[in-house]
Amino acid sequence: MSQVRRVLILGGGISGLLAAWHLRRRGHEVEVWEAAAAVGGWAQTLAWPGPQGEPGWLERGPQGLRVAREGALARLLGELDLKPLPAAPRGPRWLGRDGRRHPSPATFTGLLRAPGLSLGGKLRLLAEPLIPAGTDPGETLHAFFARRLGEGFARAWLPALVGGLLAAPPERLGLDAVPHLRHLEAQGGLLLGGLRLGPERTRLLPGGTGALAKALATRLGEVRAGSPARALEALPTGRWRVHGAAIASEADAVVLALPSRQAAALLAPITPQAATWLEELPSLDLRVWHSRHAPVPGWERGFGLLIHPPEGQGLLGAVAFAADDPRGVPGLLQVRTYLGGAYPVAPELEAWPSVFAALRRWLPELPEAIQVREETCPAAFPLLEPGHGGRVARLPAALPPSLHWVGAARFGPGIPELAESLEAWAASIRP
Ligand SMILES: Cc1cc2nc3c(=O)[nH]c(=O)nc-3n(C[C@H](O)[C@H](O)[C@H](O)COP(=O)(O)OP(=O)(O)OC[C@H]3O[C@@H](n4cnc5c(N)ncnc54)[C@H](O)[C@@H]3O)c2cc1C
Structure with missing residues (x-):
């Protein structure tokens, strides 16, 4: 890192907090603005007392975290000294x-027992390890699973698995919606890749998923909750001034860690093309x-x-x-x-x-x-449709060099993907 830069991060969801965490580890001075009264965005554990007022909680977003044996999320939890509870049956x-x-x-034995698949369809499942990796970057989730597990599976069972987990039909989603599938395929397929990469276990943090955002915010210190960013101003010095409801702050660089609509609203006066592209990303x-x-x-x-x-x-x-x-x-x-x-x-x-x-x-x-x-x-x-990766890849080039956009629409839908991508992103940019 050549020079300490002051970076203002807008959005105190997991993306913004992770961006701040990794930039600070690389020596930059960071400050996070979060519009809501608490940090975490969707990844918050909210109090929901029981019928007699007993303590109780609900998860606004993820009920647990998929933690691979190795990887950015496992590393992050270690750095934050957050120990997931032992995986229970x-x-x-x-x-x-x-x-x-x-x-x-969703398991291989479950697959073989699943009704609705003909004997031929079940035998086709067994051929999965022999199927070569795909080459079409615009492949839909339906096409991916039809290729690997057969059309019978893709029609009979895939819509429920994908609809229940990603809330959209497999024909409308591209592989960017489940980046892990590409890793599995690169390792020999769903079965062999799963065996090689090891299982991703869903783990629970003491204090719930919201404990991750709270731990990041506590360790970062410079986090202002209740501070919505209202406007961005490019200064003649090349720096940025961000205007809030009652405050303004200057920085060398700004990171928009916001859902695409909110990022578009701030960018519209500065770079209308990037704002239009962001507006067009469906959610x-x-x-x-x-x-x-x-x-x-x-x-x-x-x-x-x-x-x-x-x-x-x-x-x-x-x-x-x-x-x-x-x-x-x-x-x-x-x-x-x-x-x-x-x-x-x-x-x-x-x-x-x-x-x-x-x-x-x-x-x-x-x-x-x-x-x-x-x-x-x-x-x-x-909604990570086929071709989504290409559509977001053109955005960084459309932004001034000291203005960045990060978040689930850029890096993938879940917290493990955000952890992986934001670690790599912070290493790749000079804010
Ligand atoms: C019901 C549900 C279930 C989920 N289940 C899973 C799961 O099982 N596994 C998984 O990995 N992921 C899951 N997710 C997805 C995961 O929660 C998100 O990918 C992740 O939390 C997105 O984080 P983010 O920081 O990119 O966005 P957000 O959480 O949307 O954070 C953006 C933040 O920006 C703030 N903001 C907006 N405008 C401004 C402004 N003008 N100024 C300042 N701040 C602003 C918002 O208040 C918000 O806090 C689930 C999500 C939901 C909703």
């Missing part, structure tokens, strides 16, 4: 299709219901349910905490139910009673809720 995982639930085909709205119920025998380790999209009518799936999850209220089953994304939600699924009735179709054992709370997630996910 998980409860049943199901896929809802043809009006009932089946064991999830998905999600509706999430959190509910608490009396416990159900057999679901002590929680559960996961993904629903075949045409049958869900916008209801994508549900996931439950394990009974001993420190975020839940002891003695109650805590469920999170998702709707929407790229799928239209049937008008009758507007309110909790009808959402619950629809859930019971798949989970007849689920008792009436004792508590419910709805959290809407506008523009929760970027």
Whole structure:
């Protein structure tokens, strides 16, 4: 690093905090502005007291973190001295299709047992390790899985797996939506690559996922919550002045760690072309219901349910905490139910009673809720369509050299991808 630069980072979600963390480690002086009263963006653990006022929490975004054996996220957790809780066994995982639930085909044995696939379709799955790596950079997730696992799997089961996890149909998503698939393929395929790279375990942080943002903010120190950036001003000296509601601050460089719409609004007067490109990046709205119920025998380790999209009518799936999850209220089953994304939600699924009735179709054992709370997630996910990587790759060149844009729409939809990419990004730029 040649020279200490003062960098102002706008947005105190995981992307902004990680950008600040890595730039500061490279010797720069950083300050983060976050519009909301708390840092973390989607990755926040919110207090949700139990029916008697007992302590309890819900996750606004990720319920847990996928941590690979090695990699940027594992390194980061080590640096922050955040120790994930030991990975506990998980409860049943199901896929809802043809009006009932089946064991999830997200594992190889589950795949072989999955109904709806002909014998030929099942034998085709076994050929997966023999399939060569693809060469089409614009391949959709549907085309990728049809190539590797056969058209039967791609039609019968993939829509529910992808819809439940990424809230969009596999035909509308490119491989940028799951960058890990490229790594697996480079290592010999889904099966061999999985064996070589080791499993990615979903781990829980003491204090919930929000503990990551809190730890970063505490260690960074220079984080102003409740400070929305309102305008950017290019100074004749080549520096930047950022205007907030009541404050202004100058810096050598500015990092926009914002969802694409908010970044576009700030950039419009400075570089209209980049602002237009950002405006054009689509994103998905999600509706999430959190509910608490009396416990159900057999679901002590929680559960996961993904629903075949045409049958869900916008209801994508549900996931439950394990009974001993420190975020839940002891003695109650805590469920999170998702709707929407790229799928239209049937008008009758507007309110909790009808959402619950629809859930019971798949989970007849689920008792009436004792508590419910709805959290809407506008523009929760970027929609990473085929060709998305190329569209965002032209953005850095359209920005002045000391203005940067980072975030999920640039680097990938999840926290592991953000951790990996922002570490590499900070090493590659001179802010
Ligand atoms: C329901 C849900 C489930 C998810 N599940 C998973 C999962 O299982 N695994 C996974 O890895 N990821 C998951 N994600 C995605 C993950 O949460 C996001 O990828 C990640 O949190 C995005 O972080 P970010 O910093 O890029 O954006 P954000 O979290 O959107 O942060 C942007 C920040 O910028 C702030 N801001 C906006 N405008 C301004 C302004 N003008 N000035 C200053 N600040 C501003 C916002 O307040 C916000 O805090 C999930 C997300 C949701 C919503």
